[in-house]
Amino acid sequence: xxxxxxxxxxxxxxxxxxxxxxxxxxxxxxxxxxxxxxxxxxxxxxxxxxxxxxxxxxxxxxxxxxxxxxxxxxxxxxxxxxxxxxxxxxxxxxxxxxxxxxxxxxxxxxxxxxxxxxxxxxxxxxxxxxxxxxxxxxxxxxxxxxxxxxxxxxxxxxxxxxx
Ligand code: FES
Numbered sequence: 001x002x003x004x005x006x007x008x009x010x011x012x013x014x015x016x017x018x019x020x021x022x023x024x025x026x027x028x029x030x031x032x033x034x035x036x037x038x039x040x041x042x043x044x045x046x047x048x049x050x051x052x053x054x055x056x057x058x059x060x061x062x063x064x065x066x067x068x069x070x071x072x073x074x075x076x077x078x079x080x081x082x083x084x085x086x087x088x089x090x091x092x093x094x095x096x097x098x099x100x101x102x103x104x105x106x107x108x109x110x111x112x113x114x115x116x117x118x119x120x121x122x123x124x125x126x127x128x129x130x131x132x133x134x135x136x137x138x139x140x141x142x143x144x145x146x147x148x149x150x151x152x153x154x155x156x157x158x159x160x161x162x163x
Contacts, residue, residue, distance in 0.1 A: 001031055006041055017046040024056060024063060032068040032111075069104045069111035071149060073097075074128040078117030081124035089125050089137050090114060096146060 009026045013019040023046075027038055034057050043050045057063045075081075075090045090112075094100055097110050104111040118126050123135025129145060 001027075001035070001038060003041075005030060006038060006045075010042075010045060015046065017048055020046065020048065020053075020056065021060070024053075024060075028063055032070065032072075032108075033064040033066055035067075036065075067104055067108060069109050071109060071130055072111045072113065074113045074115050074118075075101070076116070076118050076124065076126040076128075077114045078121065078124075080117070080121035081126055084124045085138070086125040088139070089127060089142060092139050092142050093127075096142065 006027070009023055009030075012026070013023050020042075023042065024034060027042075028034055031038075039050060039053045039057065042048065043053055054065075057065055073093055075086060075093060077086045077090065090101055093112055097105055097112055099105055099110070099112055101112050101114045115128075118128060118133070120126055120133065120135065123133075125135075125137045127134045127137045127142075127145075134141065134145065
């Protein structure tokens with residue numbers, strides 16, 4: 001991330017460290033994770049210890065210290081989803097994306113994560129893609145979701161060449 005982008009975020013919050021959660025959220029939104037360099041920069045500019053920043057970054061589940069993909073799959077492996085085939089869905093995504101759960105594809109397009117219950121067990125197995133819930137998942141639905149993402153990318157590329 002360019003220095004000006006961080007500066008713009010800090011200006012938006014008037015360099016006020018009492019807005020640190022908002023600042024971290026904006027940083028996270030830009031890159032999908034909080035990099036070591038950016039946290040060091042914030043620490044210097046806002047006079048907050050790095051320890052405190054790391055504490056916040058690890059306390060809130062919304063933050064990640066590891067690079068994450070543009071699209072984030074969360075596969076539920078809670079008991080209800082597990083008995084309905086959640087593990088098969090996870091394995092299918094691992095094969096199709098070429099990564100293991102907890103990893104991000106080298107092109108930073110996808111991150112695959114697992115969760116233990118999303119609170120909608122009756123719809124299991126459940127997968128959340130970029131905060132959108134997909135219930136009663138099966139391999140055909142996974143194929144459809146992946147195809148939709150690829151089609152959208154193609155549409156964006158065509159749009160880009162038209163401009
Ligand atoms: S176990 Fe998957 S939503 Fe509850």
